Amino acid sequence: MNNDRKKLALIGANGMLARMVRHLAPPYFDVTSFDLPDFDITDRDLVLSAMTHLRPHVIVNCAAYTDVDGCETNEELALRVNGSGPGYLAEAALETGAILVHISTDYVFAGDKTEPYTEDDPTGPLSSYGRSKLKGETAILASGLTRYFIIRTSWLYGPGGKNFVETILRLAGEREELRIVADQQGSPTYTEDLANAVFSLLETEDVQMPYGIYHFSNAGSCSWYEFALEIVRLARLNKLPVKAESIKPIRTEDYPLPAQRPSYSIFSKQKYETITGRSIPEWRESLIKYFAVRQTI
Numbered sequence: 650m651n652n653d654r655k656k657l658a659l660i661g662a663n664g665m666l667a668r669m670v671r672h673l674a675p676p677y678f679d680v681t682s683f684d685l686p687d688f689d690i691t692d693r694d695l696v697l698s699a700m701t702h703l704r705p706h707v708i709v710n711c712a713a714y715t716d717v718d719g720c721e722t723n724e725e726l727a728l729r730v731n732g733s734g735p736g737y738l739a740e741a742a743l744e745t746g747a748i749l750v751h752i753s754t755d756y757v758f759a760g761d762k763t764e765p766y767t768e769d770d771p772t773g774p775l776s777s778y779g780r781s782k783l784k785g786e787t788a789i790l791a792s793g794l795t796r797y798f799i800i801r802t803s804w805l806y807g808p809g810g811k812n813f814v815e816t817i818l819r820l821a822g823e824r825e826e827l828r829i830v831a832d833q834q835g836s837p838t839y840t841e842d843l844a845n846a847v848f849s850l851l852e853t854e855d856v857q858m859p860y861g862i863y864h865f866s867n868a869g870s871c872s873w874y875e876f877a878l879e880i881v882r883l884a885r886l887n888k889l890p891v892k893a894e895s896i897k898p899i900r901t902e903d904y905p906l907p908a909q910r911p912s913y914s915i916f917s918k919q920k921y922e923t924i925t926g927r928s929i930p931e932w933r934e935s936l937i938k939y940f941a942v943r944q945t946i
């Protein structure tokens with residue numbers, strides 16, 4: 650993407666990832682924010698009229714119904730927000746000539762593989778959230794839009810959002826014992842790294858047809874239990890209040906939740922690395938960076 654001024658429509662602008670996308674947007678982007686209550690991606694006419702009015706060069710969709718367990722009892726709303734909404738944004742992108750960047754999830758997979766998921770692996774969502782996010786991907790693919798990036802990510806955390814790191818910090822400050830699921834493997838993703846990945850992909854515009862589906866998470870992998878151990882270790886190192894004396898590994902079945910989660914959520918990121926020429930930070934390094942800024946961005 651050349652350095653002329655570009656308009657970027659940031660959808661779901663009040664969310665955790667969007668906050669970082671706005672923070673890290675290169676200076677040649679003029680960012681316009683859209684979110685509830687004024688802007689609802691399930692309102693097709695509103696989406697089309699707002700985008701036709703702005704005529705953005707890029708639409709970055711961070712909006713989603715992200716309450717995974719809530720989606721189980723509200724599948725209809727999940728399908729509208731996570732499924733239909735991205736389709737309307739794709740229509741708007743087609744109409745205005747914009748590139749669409751859309752964020753999807755590891756939950757589109759069943760998690761029954763034993764080696765990293767590639768972009769071409771068959772999907773098989775286990776939950777209402779996963780089905781609704783897959784519907785969003787399918788709506789974009791079916792729209793006829795060719796200039797899109799669908800970026801699947803996992804275990805996202807960053808400043809200004811409800812996320813696993815903040816939950817563990819709160820619980821570790823309140824409880825003497827934590828019991829954390831140890832039989833789900835995945836890769837944490839720091840919003841700073843994902844936001845940078847969005848802009849790295851947008852910079853590949855000159856590569857012959859870079860568009861398509863990409864996997865992006867931090868390098869390396871762990872269980873939720875191992876992730877929690879590292880969070881508490883860093884909490885102690887950063888002199889945050891820690892009451893938790895013991896952190897115990899448990900099985901998924903010992904902590905029943907409404908939505909079924911994939912037990913294996915590790916991505917191959919080779920496609921992203923090849924197209925952008927960028928390497929991806931390891932999850933522990935990124936967690937350290939997050940601790941340094943979590944209250945300040």
Ligand SMILES: NC(=O)c1ccc[n+]([C@@H]2O[C@H](COP(=O)([O-])OP(=O)(O)OC[C@H]3O[C@@H](n4cnc5c(N)ncnc54)[C@H](OP(=O)(O)O)[C@@H]3O)[C@@H](O)[C@H]2O)c1
Nearest residue numbers: 661663664665666685689690712713715752754802804805
């Ligand atoms: N968080 C994770 O662990 C994770 C993992 C994998 C993938 N992802 C994906 O990453 C993306 C960003 O996630 P995030 O954690 O940054 O999400 P988030 O903090 O929940 O932000 C989502 C934003 O979208 C807004 N929104 C909800 N419904 C909307 C609608 N109908 N119209 C317009 N805006 C609407 C929300 O507003 P309200 O707050 O008012 O509802 C919120 O501001 C999402 O696509 C998510 O599916 C997240």
